[in-house]
Amino acid sequence: xxxxxxxxxxxxxxxxxxxxxxxxxxxxxxxxxxxxxxxxxxxxxxxxxxxxxxxxxxxxxxxxxxxxxxxxxxxxxxxxxxxxxxxxxxxxxxxxxxxxxxxxxxxxxxxxxxxxxxxxxxxxxxxxxxxxxxxxxxxxxxxxxxxxxxxxxxxxxxxxxxxxxxxxxxxxxxxxxxxxxxxxxxxxxxxxxxxxxxxxxxxxxxxxxxxxxxxxxxxxxxxxxxxxxxxxxxxxxxxxxxxxxxxxxxxxxxxxxxxxxxxx
Numbered sequence: 001x002x003x004x005x006x007x008x009x010x011x012x013x014x015x016x017x018x019x020x021x022x023x024x025x026x027x028x029x030x031x032x033x034x035x036x037x038x039x040x041x042x043x044x045x046x047x048x049x050x051x052x053x054x055x056x057x058x059x060x061x062x063x064x065x066x067x068x069x070x071x072x073x074x075x076x077x078x079x080x081x082x083x084x085x086x087x088x089x090x091x092x093x094x095x096x097x098x099x100x101x102x103x104x105x106x107x108x109x110x111x112x113x114x115x116x117x118x119x120x121x122x123x124x125x126x127x128x129x130x131x132x133x134x135x136x137x138x139x140x141x142x143x144x145x146x147x148x149x150x151x152x153x154x155x156x157x158x159x160x161x162x163x164x165x166x167x168x169x170x171x172x173x174x175x176x177x178x179x180x181x182x183x184x185x186x187x188x189x190x191x192x193x194x195x196x197x198x199x200x201x202x203x204x205x206x207x208x209x210x211x212x213x214x215x216x217x218x219x220x221x222x223x224x225x226x227x228x229x230x231x232x233x234x235x236x237x238x239x240x241x242x243x244x245x246x247x248x249x250x251x252x253x254x255x256x257x258x259x260x261x262x263x264x
Contacts, residue, residue, distance in 0.1 A: 025211075026051065026054070029089055046244075047250060056080045095122065127199070135164055139165060147172065169206065
């Protein structure tokens with residue numbers, strides 16, 4: 001059962017209109033991947049493609065090999081050459097940057113350069129991009145998805161975490177969504193979700209939801225559904241599931257939860 005404090009967010013979820021056409025129900029650009037973390041962005045891509053009409057993907061310039069692999073295997077979206085990223089970024093409703101990106105100068109340059117150029121865009125920052133971002137570039141409509149150590153890294157560049165100018169989805173045993181005025185806690189999940197890739201699934205889900213919803217709704221709903229998917233998998237396999245299993249479970253669970261919210 002959906003907690004009463006979270007129910008309004010599910011009732012607020014934007015649904016595709018019956019007469020809508022391709023592109024009206026979300027266009028998401030994902031920038032991520034590296035030679036070391038080659039699979040991370042794929043989990044974000046796979047979950048996002050189940051929620052929005054169009055998913056565009058671009059990797060860092062040094063990772064041409066991953067681009068070629070993506071072109072061969074990512075059939076639910078468009079792989080974008082780095083030199084065309086501005087065109088697709090302008091077209092996208094939201095941009096997720098960071099899954100699979102290393103903590104390196106290249107990541108810092110790309111992340112901060114794009115935030116400076118497109119400050120008004122809906123941004124979701126995760127992993128490498130979050131670790132290398134200049135927090136002075138963050139805006140109240142941006143989302144960051146740190147775990148506790150990453151939040152400390154960002155906060156050290158400012159006076160404290162209380163002045164980070166973004167919506168914060170702090171991942172943990174209990175997730176916490178923070179804005180300047182609100183703090184919402186989401187319980188659930190289990191130790192099976194400590195595996196690599198589960199955070200990439202969450203980032204992709206939140207970014208997909210942010211395409212057609214407000215930032216707070218995207219964070220709260222994304223966190224809740226991700227945790228409940230882990231609980232559902234635990235009932236079947238215990239702790240022995242992975243990020244790909246989450247991708248398969250989440251869409252059905254999301255739809256069931258929306259129907260539950262409608263009846264409440």
